[in-house]
Structures are given as C-alpha cells and as structure tokens.
Amino acid sequence: MLGAIARKIFGSANDREVKALRATVEQINALEPDVEKLSDDELRARTDWLRERLKNGETLNDILPDTFATIREASKRVRGERHYDVQLLGGMVLCLGKIAEMKTGEGKTLVSTLPVYLNALEGKGVHVVTVNDYLARRDAEWMGEVYGFLGLSVGVIMHGMTDDQRRAAYACDITYATNNELGFDYLRDNMKFRLEDMVQRPFNFAIVDEVDSILIDEARTPLIISGPAEDSSELYRAIDVLIPRLTAEDFEKDEKARAVTLTEDGTEHAEQLLMEMGILTEGTLYDVANVHLVHHVNQALRAHKLFQKDTDYIVKDDKVVIIDEFTGRMMEGRRYSDGLHQALEAKEKVKIQNENQTLASITFQNYFRLYPTLAGMTGTAMTEAEEFEEIYNLKVVEIPTHRPIARKDADDEIYRTAKEKWIAISEQLADCHERGQPALVGTVSIEKSEILSDLLKKKKIPHEVLNAKQHEREALIVAQAGAPGAITIATNMAGRGTDIKLGGNVEMRVENELADVTDEAKRSAAIEKIKAEVKADQEKVLAAGGLFVIGTERHESRRVDNQLRGRSGRQGDPGGSKFYLSLEDDLMRIFGSERMDGMLQKLGLKEGEAIYHPWINKALEKAQQKVEARNFDIRKNVLKFDDVMNDQRKVVYEQRRDLMQAKHVAEDVADMRAEVIEGLVEKFCPAKVYPEQWEVASLHEETTRLLGVNLPIAEWVKEEGIDQEVMRERLERAASEKMAAKVANYGADIMRQVEKSLVLQLLDQSWKEHLLALDHLRQGIGLRAYGQRDPLNEFKREAFNMFEGMLANLRERVTQMLSHVELQSTPRPEDLEARRPQPEMHENRDELEGDAQDGENATVQSRQASGTVNPNDPSTWGRVARNQACPCGSGKKYKHCHGQLA
Template sequence: MFGALAKSLFGSSNDRYVKSLRKTVEQINAFEPTISAMDDATLVAQTAKFRASLAEGATLDQILPEAFATVREAAKRTLGQRHYDVQLIGGMVLHRGEIAEMRTGEGKTLVATLATYLNALEGKGVHVVTVNDYLARRDCEWMSRLYNFLGLTTGVIVPNLSEAERREAYEADITYATNNELGFDYLRDNMKYERNQMVQRPFNFAIVDEVDSILIDEARTPLIISGPTDDKSELYIAVDKLVRQLSDTDFEKDEKQRSIVLTEDGTEKVERMLEEAGLLQGANLYDFENTQVVHHVNQALRAIFMFRRDIDYIVKDGKVVIIDEFTGRMMDGRRWSDGLHQAVEAKEGVNIEPENQTLASITFQNYFRMYPKLSGMTGTASTEAAEFYDIYKMNVVTIPTNLPVQRQDDEDLFYKSLEDKFKGIAKTIKEHQLKGQPVLVGTVSIEKSELLSAFLKQENVPHSVLNARFHDSEARIVAQAGRLGAVTIATNMAGRGTDIQLGGNLEFRVEDELNAMPEGPERDAAIERIREEIKTERQQVLDAGGLFVLGTERHESRRIDNQLRGRSGRQGDPGLSRFYLSLDDDLLRIFGPDTLFARMMRSSLEDGEALPPSKWMSKAIETAQKKVEQRNYDIRKQVVEYDDVMNDQRKVIYEQRSDIMDAGSVNDVVTDMRHETINGIVGAACPPGTYPEQWNVEGLKADVERTLALTPDIDGWLKEDAVDPEIFVERIIAMSDAALAEKTAQIRPETWASIEKSILLQNLDHHWKEHLATLDALRQVVHLRAYAQKTPINEYKQEAFALFERMLNSIREDVTNTVSHIEFQLQEPTPPPLPDLPDFLTSHIDPFTGEDNSADIDAGTRGLITTTIPRMAPAMAGATGGDNPYADQNISRNAPCPCGSGEKYKHCHGALA
C-alpha cells in the first residue's frame, strides 16, 4: 500500500530516472539555435572538433549534448527528420549501456543514430545489430546518408561477402550486421592461422535492435560451426521406416518438455523390428553396442511424432528449413543438431545431408557479453527485465511516447472450439473491413495462417498472408497493412522493422507504381498525387477507428502479444486490439490449469457462441504465459550455465591461438611442451617413492622411442650408482635438445619458426574440435547423474575440467611427437622454367660487310639458340654447278636456301660455279 502511495506521489523509479535525463535534453536543445545556423561545411567540421576534444582528454559524456544536437541537425538536413525530446532520452539510455523500451512507431532506428555517432567518434568501431539481412542493408543504406554527411564511414555485414569485403566493413566507423553473422565471424576468425586473415576488430560497443528477440528468444540455442562426418543416410531411412510403424501406446510424449520416450512394450516392439532389419547387435536395445541405434531411434521418434511440418519447419526446394517459433521466419542455413535435422529429412523424404561435427561453438549470451559496452532497443523488454539484468547486467528503461497512446485494448474473447473461433474471427474481420478499418491478424504458426485464410476466402474477404513462405515480400506487405480496408495475416510480428502507417506507405507506393517512370516533372507530379491520396485515405482510416489488431491466440510469451498489440496506436493514432482464444489452443491445452477447462465445460457454451470477456479469464491466461516464460528462462539459463563452463575453456584456447599468431617465434612454448612431456613419460614409468626394481623400464624405452624418436641407454644408466628419475629426465632432455638442434641447423631459423607455429596451431585446433565433441556427448548424458542424487551442472563442471586437462596433455604430447619425428628433405631449389618465347625475326647487320646476317644459323633465328647444326650436303646435284631452279627468284645470297637444306643460299643452290 505504501509502495503504491509513494509511486502515485513521486512516480516509479523508471519515471524518476527518465526525469533526471531531461536536464541533459535541455542542454541539447540549448545548442540547437547555434548549430542550426551553421552551414554544411561548418556542421561537418563538428566531427573533427569532437575527435580533437577526445584526443585532448575529454569524455564522451562531456561532449554528448553538443554531439546529439549535431546529429539532430544533420538528420534534419539529410533525412528530413528531427529527433523528438523523448528520442534524445532514448539515445542517452543507449549510450549508457541500457535497454531503451520504446513503443512501435517511436523511431528506434533514428534514436540509435545518436548513441552510434557519439561512440563512433572514438574510432574503435560501433556495431548495430539487426535481426535479419534486409534490416541490416536497409538501415545501413538509410542512415549512412547521415553518418557520411558527418564524415563517418559505414559498412554492412551480410552473407556471401568475401573476406576482404568483411574486413573493410568491420574497419568502418559504424558496422551494421546480423547477430548470426557477427557470431560466426568471431568463430571463423578464431580458426584462422594468420592475424592478417582475421576480419573483426577488438570489441567496443554494440547496439542490439529488437534486443529481446536476439538476446532472449534466439539465445536458447548456441551458434555452431561444424563440419560433415560420415554419411549415415541409409541408417536414418531404415530407422524412420521402423518408427513409423509404432502406435501412440508405444511411447510417452511430453509436449511441455518436448521430449518423447519409448514405453516398455514399445521398446520390445522396436527391438523385434530392429532384429528383423539386422540393425540390432545382441538382444537388448540398450546394450553398449547399440548406443548409436538408440540415438537414431530417439531422434526419429521426435521427428515423426513431435515436430510438425509448417509449424516447426517447412520443406522448400527439397530442403527442410527451420521456422523460428518466435518470429515466424525461415532460418536458412540453421540446422538442428545431434542428428535431429537428418531424422526430419528422412521423415520428409528429401536428401539427407551428413551429420555435422562441432568445430566451434558459442552462445549469444557469451558472445555479446564480450562487448565492453552493450545496449539494446525494443518495444517489449520490461517483462524480461530480470533476465536482462541477471545475464547481461543491462537495465530496462521505458521511454515515454511522444504522443499519448489512444489504442483501446479489449478483453479476450473465448470460444469452445477452434472451428467456432475461426468462424467468429472471419465474421469480425469482414465487419471491420466493410467499414474501411484495416485489420492486422496475428497467428502463431503457418498452419493457423493458412487455416484462417481458408475461412476468409469462404467469407469473400480479400487479404494478404505474411509468413515464412512469403518472407521476401514481408516489408512490402507490412508497410501497406494500414490502408483502407486492408486485411493482413501475419505469423508473429517480432522484429519486422517496418512501421504500419495508416493510409499506406509513400515510399513503397512510389516504388510499386512509378518504378518505370523516369525522373522529371511528370514523376514529381505523380508522387505529389500519391501523397495526397495517402493523406485522404489516412483520414478515412482514422475515422474508421485506426488499425484493428486481432490475435488468433495467445503466444507462449507475453512479449510477442505486446509486440502485436504495439503495431496499433502508432504516434498517437487511435486503434483497437483484441485476442480470440479457444480450448484447443496449445497454450491452454498444454499449460492451462485444469480448473480452467472444468469451468469452461460447465459454462455450456452453445456452438459458435463466445464467452463474455472476463478479468478472471485474462488472469488465468497470464498465469499460463508466466509458466511458459519461466520454463523458457530456465532453459536459457541452463544453456548459459553449461556454456559458461565451455566459455572459460574457449577463452584459454582462443587467447593461446592469438598469442601464437602474434608471436614471432613459439620455440619457448614448444620446448616447454617437450620438456613437460619428457617429465610425464619418466614420471609414469618411474613413480616418485618407488624403487628401481618397480620401474617400468621397458615401457619407458617404448614411450621415449615412440614419442621422441630416441633410443637412450637406459639399461646402462640403471647400472650407475646414483640412479634417479631426475637424472633420466635431464639426460633425455639433453638428448632431445641435441637431436632437434641438429635437425633445425639444416634450415633457416625463420622457416623453423613458421613450422613450429603451424604444428602448434594445427594440434590445438584438432584437439579443441575433439574436446567439443566430447563435451557435447557429456552434456547429453550428464542429466542422468540426477538419479544418483547429484547435481548435473556440478558433475559437468568437474568432468569438463578433467577433460580439459587431458586435452592439454594430449596437445603437449602430439606437438612433441610431431616435432621430434620431423624430417627435412633438403633439395636445391629448381629454377622456374623460362616461359616460351614467341617466334620473331631479328635484324643483324654485319658492320664490316654491311650484309644482313639475320639468318646465320650459328647466331640462331630466335636470338638464344647457340647449338651448332652440322652443315648439310647440297640437296641437288646442280648445287655446285648444275642448273639452279631458283636463279630467277632474286633471292638474297645470305638468306636460307629455298630447298630446305638449312644452308645459306650462297652456299647451296646460289653457289657460284
């Protein structure tokens, strides 16, 4: 009670924080008259002035008011837009490394320019992160007009860029990119062998657009770079055929946990079928030899009975493409791991691509936590404020709207069945369309979108469908969803990045209608006509009540519902929102309380009748959503906990790789590894505190021979009086050092340094890859330790640490083995072959006789030939005095004879008698 009273008197903590920022807004506004009076050249010079101030020791906070005022003026001149005061507050929140929660249509893209420009002045690079390639390109192209005007460079990272293009984009002052591309570039960079091959700079500052979608929704699964393993497509197909024969009584399905397990009868049935197919070793499915088969059976069960086409995935161009459950978008290039994707491919009868082995992996949580300063913006973050702070240490600040919100949010309507609900929705849509009110319909899956589309066709309601099947045209469809009487069905609306403007979008209409019209007065007049049409149509839509947002069911997350609602009521426009529910909805069927179902059934609803709106019902729905949100948070938290263990190890490996690449020589590292390996070999054969009679001398000899390519006289050393393992170590190290020094003396030092570096990096990468595969396998089974009353995460940490130690030992041994066995084949470098010279004629005038000796055979016709060709006998009897068949041809005496003898004419047929 006292809290509510204090809030009413003093405002919430968020209100007080926003109020404190208004003092800085006043400072920014005070600069406006001065900066507005500047000409373009003076305004552009502000960037150099700010950078000079920073170089002299000024802080970003000190130059913030004038820098923000500069950006505001530049936006007016380049974009025709002026930042509102609330947008300046949003820019300050982003600069402070916090999350700005701003309603749809409040101009988040423009807000980001303030913090982006300010932080880019340091020259360390700013990353603006978007949810898809379209938005990255669009925002970069749109906002680069402002940044370039002020003298900053911009770049964009999208798929299919070359390494050089990526490097250039990252070197820019401001880089727009998708979260996936940033993460994959980081992993790829840490798989390269030369520092100059890497594309990313050290992390500085990132602004994440649709921060809840990227850092919450997509953070449930890590980014993985993998390579193909052996092809097992025949096994997948065989197992798929067997599992399809199972009935519902053969397995137990838990839709909450998305898990499925065989019953006892189901296990016996599978064993019999596998035996007949020759896929089972022994009689027990769970024998160690059948581990792989069990794995395939489990994944086939999930693929066939748990994953649904057009909801979890679609089949496009002969490939299974995952559907993002939160945004409804296709996730091209992303594949389920652990053989699940292959099982779905077998189910759908498409080409089965080989399973992949993890080469590098990172979660979005650990990737984005590497930025020294991280901020974000979205329309819906407050429901996940606790998670943002727990994981990213980011506060959520709700920014007030520029104009008061006039949207009316009605209570939910409840129907008994799915069919009744869709019939009611179709009739409602038709009613609103007839009076000209645009309707945006939100669905949770492609399947529901197409079902509703069929109902609307029965009612003869023209409409557009926006889902993963029509991903390419999503911006165009969304942009025109506010036109008079427009009906748009959208599968989730998270991160669409395009505002719904009442009356239509001028930019898209011009592009659609005037694309072929050349620039000139006629085109300008047509644009003005479209602008007037939009103005008139906007007023008609406002009179009809603005945009009506209709949700066909509640989403698992309240954020997605709020994102859908937020599409209506943009910039003070009127609007309406309402959700329609039924007992068949997944949220209520899986997570709803039993009492809810009981009360609904007792209400005796007539077919087609809707339950009157009630606050009790809305509360029950919210409770179900909170359950799901908590479950999803637990999943994400578990992903982070497990990846934190790997992240510590990842940092060690990547730092070592970085040090190796930067070092001129790694000889000290390789030498230390070799000496430690020798210590380990001797220590294993001659444990401390034991007698010589107990030592494994033969094993020591074999290990030294195998690892170091040496044959020390250990038997002779044992006959000495003061025999000691430390002496063994010293002598073997001395022998190894001498042997290696003798080898390396044969080549240049820089060549050996390059060889050592290559050996070290290749071994590091090979063992890290194997270690990741081992950790993946461990993570899949460690939960079974819970049956022994042990905490799985603690068990995982202990096992992972032991495996990491073992990996480091293996790296040392393998590097030592490779270095010790290396042999150099010294060969004189063969000179590269000279290129073939073209045939050409030479002129060579004898200075004494004045004769042209170009054809002298001893000089050569090609200028380089020095081989002497024996003189040939005259080809004809008349050559020394007989008839000359060429006498009438006026041939030069020094030219080759036409008979082909190779002699000069004067020595052959042209010889004087």
C-alpha cells in the same frame, strides 16, 4: 499498498531515472539555435572538434550534449527527420549501456544514431546488431547518409561476403550486421592461422536492435561451426519406416517439455521391429554396441511426434527449411543438429544431408558479454527485465511515448472450439473490411494462416497472407497493411522492421509502382498523386478507428503478444486490439482447459457464444508468466553449462592469439617438451623407488615414440648415482640436440614456421576433439541426479579434468610430431591458413551450427627419413585418409582404428 502510495508521491524508479535525464535534454535543446546557424562544412567540422576534445582528456559524457545536437542537425538536413525529446532520452539510455524500451513507431532506428555517432568518435568501432540481413542493409543505407555527411565510414556485413570485404566493413567507424554473422565471424577468426587473416577488431560498443528477440529468443540457439562426420543417411531412412509402425501406447509425449520417449513396451516393440528389419542383429537396444540405434530412434520419434510440417518447418526445393517460431520467417541455411534434421529429411522423403561434428561453438549470451559496453532497444523488454539484468547486467528503462497511446485494448473473447473462434474472427474481419478499417491478424503458424485465408476466400473478402512462403514480398505487404479495408494475415510479427502507416506507405508505393518510370516530370506528378491518395486514405482510416489488431491465440510469451498489439496505435494514432481464443489453443489445452470446458458446459455456454472477463485475462497472464519463468530457468541452466566451456574457450582462444602474435614459438615448444619428459620420468622412474625397479622398457618405448631418439636407457640405469633428476636432464639434452640438428638441417626460419603451424593445427584438432567429448558428457550428465549428485558440479569437475587431459595430450602430440617430422617441401605461408569454413547453421537442443572444412593442412609430414611405413610405428604413417585401411594391418578403416577420435 504502501508501495503504491509511495509510487504516486515519488514516482517509480523508472520515472525517476527518466526525470534525471531531462536536464540534459534541455541542455541539448538550448544548443539547437546555434547549431542551426552553421553551414554544412562547419557542421561537418564538429566531428573533428569533438574527437579533439576526447583526445584532450574529456569523456564521452562531457561531449554528449554537443554530439547529440550535432547529429540531430545533420539528420534534419540529410533526411528531414528531427529527433524528438523522447528520442534524445532513448539515446542517452543507450549511451549508459542500458536497454531502452520504446513503443513500436517511436523511431528506434533514428534513436540509435545518437549513441552510435557518440561512441564512433573514439575510433574503436561500433557494431549495430539487427535481426536480419534486410534490416542491416536498410538501416546502413538510411542512417549511413547521416553518418557520411558527418565524415564517418559505415560498413555492412552480409551473408556470402569474402574475408577481405568483411575486414573492410569491420574497419569502418560503424558496422551493421546480424547477430549470426557477428558470432560466426568471431568463431572463424579463432580458427585462423595468421593475425592478418582475422576480420574483426577488438570489441568496443554494440547496440542490439530488437534486443529481446536476439538476446532472449535467439539466445536459446548457440552458434556452432562444424565439419562433416560419417554418412549414415541409409540408417535414417530405415529407422524412419519403423516409427509409423509404433502404437500410441509405445511412447509418452510431454508437450509442455517438448519431449517424447519410448515406454518399456515401446522399447520392446522397437527392438522386435529392428530385428525384423535386420538392423538390430544381437543384444538389446540399450547394449553398448547398439547405443547409436537408440539415438536414431529417439530423433526419428521426435521428428514424427513433435515437429509439424508448415508449423516448425516447410519443404522447399527438396529441402527441409526451419521456420523461426518468433518471426515466422524461413531460416535458410539453418539445420537442426544432433541428427534431428536428417530425421526430418527422412520423414519428408527428401535428400538427406550428412551429419556434422562441432569444431567451434559459443552461445549468444557469452558472445555479447565480450563487448565492454552493450546496449539495446525494443518495444517489449519490461516483461524480461529480470533476465536482462541477471544474464547481461543490462537494466531496462521504459521511455515515454512522444504522443499518448490512443489504442483501445479489448478483453479476450474465449470460445469452446477452434471452429467457433475462426468463424467469429472472419465475421469481425468482414465488418472491418465493410467499414474501411484496416485489420492485422497475427497467427502462430502457416497452417492456421491458411485456415483463416480459406474462410475469407469463401466470404470473398480480399486479403494478404504474410508467412514464410511470402518471404520476398514481406516489406511491401506490411507497409500496405494500413490502407482502408486492408486485411493482412501475418504469421508472427516480431522483428519485421517495417512500420504500418495508416492510409498506406508513400515510399513503398513509389518504389513498387514507379520503378519503371524514368521521366522526371511524369515521376514527380505520379509521386504527388500517390501522396494525395495516401492522405485521403489516411483520413478514411482515422474515421474508421485506425488499425485493428486481432490475435488468434495467446503466445507462451506475453512479450510476443505485446509486439503484435504494438503494431496498432503508433505515434498516438487511434486503433484497437482483441485476442480471440478457444479451449483447443495450445496454451489453453496444455495448461488445464479441461476443467474450464466442463465448467462452461455446466453454465450452459451455447455454440458460437463467447465469454470475456478481465479475470480470465489475468488467469491467462499468470499461465504465461509461469511458462516464461520455466523458459528462463531452461536458458539459465544451458548458460551455466556453457559458462564452464566458455572459461576453457577463452583460455584456448587467448593462447591461439598469443601464438599467432609471437614471432616464433620455439620457447613454448621447448616448455612442452620439458613437461612431457618430466611426466615420463615421474611415471616410469618414481622418486622413492630404486633404479633397478624402474620401468626401463616402457620408458625406452615412450622416449622412442615421443622424442624420436633411441637412447641406452637400460645402460644408464646401471650407472652409479643415477636418479630421477639425472634421467630427466639426459632425456632433455638428447631431445634438444635432436631439435638443434633439425634446425641446422632445414634452417631456423623454416623450422620456426613449421613449429608455429604445427602447434596451431594440433591445438585446433585437440580443441575439436575436446568439444566432441564435452558434448557427449553434457548429454549424459543429467543422469547423475539419480545418484543424488549435482549434474552441474559433476560437469564442472569432469570438464576440468578433461581439459587438463587435453592440454597434456596436446603437449605429447606437439613433441612427437616435431621430433619425427621430415620436411618434403618448404611450406608456403598461404598453405598455413586453413580454408575458411562457410557456415551452414543448425539448431537442436537449441543449438545453431555452421558447416566447415576440417581446417588441417598437410604442410608437414611425419615420416622417417627412409620414407618407409612401419605398421608398428604410427609416426611413420604420415597423413592417412580417414576412410583408408589402417596402416597397422588390422583390416579396419583408419577412422575406426588408430584414427578414432578421443
């Protein structure tokens, strides 16, 4: 009560923040008459003048008014678009490193030019992040004209570009790219072997368009670069046959948690079926030897019981293609990881691709927190303000609209069954079409789009369907959705990036209808005719009430519902919106519609009748808030675990960069060797133990294996006055002499090159194995909660111990390899660069993967001078292919024996 009164008197915190910026807007407007008088050349020259002011000690804040006035005038001259005052406010909020919430149609693309131009003047690079390649290319072309006029360079990163093209794009003042391309380039850069091969510059300033979609929706899917693992496609096919034979009592499904598990009876039934099929030969399903079968059964169960064709994925060109649940787009190249995608391929009887093993990964949260300054813009951020502030330290500021919103939002209509709901929607659409009012219908899946489409076909109502299957025609369909009587059914409307203009879109019609018209006179006449038609159509649509938006069910997130509603009523246009719901909708069904159904039947609700009341809207909003809070907790929990890995990732990547920047790594190698020797001496020659009790044989064996020297350790131990320190000094001297002999033999330059290459390769290999071990640890750590222990603390402790172990193992491997290395040929610098991995994205457990080559090069070979292979000495084996027989003579494949990953 008191809070409401205070807000009325003083305004909200948001109002006060916006009000404080208005003085700067007046300052910028006051500069406009003088800037308008400048010639084009004088306007361009202001870029150098502003840069000079920065060099002379002024801050970005000091030059902001002049900068904004300059870019506004450039935009007027180049594109005929003048920034409104509210757009200047949005630009200032972005400059402060905050999120500007601006309603759909308020011109966010134009707003971004203000902070982008200001920050680009520093010359450190500005990244503009978009949700898809189409928007990255379009925005770079549209706004690139303005930046180019002012003398700034613009680059765009697209899928399939070479390293040289990427490097050139990142070197530009302004770079447009999708979040995926930026993240994968960061991971790939940290797998390079030379600094000059890296494509990105140090991070400076980034603006994220559709910030809620990228930093929240897509942040559930960490980026992963992976390499091929062992082929097990036949096992996926075999297990797939088993799932349809299970009964409903064999598994429990929790739709809220998106989880499905076998019951006790189900486990026994599965074991029986696996035995009949000859897959389970001994023991039970949960015996150590059969754990991999549990994994396959679980993933096959998820594929059959949780994932629906045409909702979660579609089958196209003999491939299973994921559908983005937030945009309804096909996610070409992305794959569910951890074997789920293979299980879906087996289910749909298409070619099964190999599984992958993680080589590098990062969450979007941790990637975007690398930027010193991050800002974002979207039409819907307020509902997620807490998450933005807690995770990214980004405050959300709501920017007022240029014109008041005239859209009328009706209360939801709720029907008992989905059939009644679809009939009511089709009748509403028939009425809209008859009156010439354009209507946009938002559905949550392709299947539901097609149900409505079939109903409209029966009523002979012309309409367009926009979903993953019409991906190529997307921009055209959305652009013409405002024509009189147009009916457009769209599967999700997030991040479409194309405005719905009442009466139709002149630019899109010109592009589509006049593509083949080359005669200038005919083309000009046709353009004028199209403009006149669109103007007339606009009057008709305005008279009919503007764009009418229909939601076919409530989404888990209020934000997605608001995005759909926001398509109507842009720039003060009239419009309306209404959601049609049924008790069979997912949100209603999962969150307790049974009681409501019973109540409605008691109240005598007849078939075809609907109920609508503001109280029901509030109840639904509370259910959505609960789901949003739960999803936030899930993301926060995932991030807490990834933060542990992120600390380790920073150490490894920083170490890699230091190694690449160093002229040589001889000192690092010597330090590693000294630590290995110190560890050996402490292990086998304890300080408080008599020399005759030392483990001399073990020490001799280990020094031979790791240092490649055959020393008379047994004789040394018999000497008078021998102690731990003397032993360490002698071992270090012997190892250093051996390395000095190699330097004398091969030349200092070649050995320095070999050392650097080897350290980087072994660091990458160790990190890769560590990531796999952490992945396994993460999967099982939740069970520690049953022992009254906090899984996160357990994970932190064990991950730290594993990291320490990885570093110790790396020191040993580097020391051993360099001690035994014999060069067969001089390595070329180009051989030292691992092949660049091409990302093939995956997602599961909310993970996104990219495919990669292993990245190890055979530039050096670890063999004895004689070239013979000793089965008892792995250092003599050189490179062994993982599927070859192990040289030790065990009869197993190398990957299952000495080549087994840690």
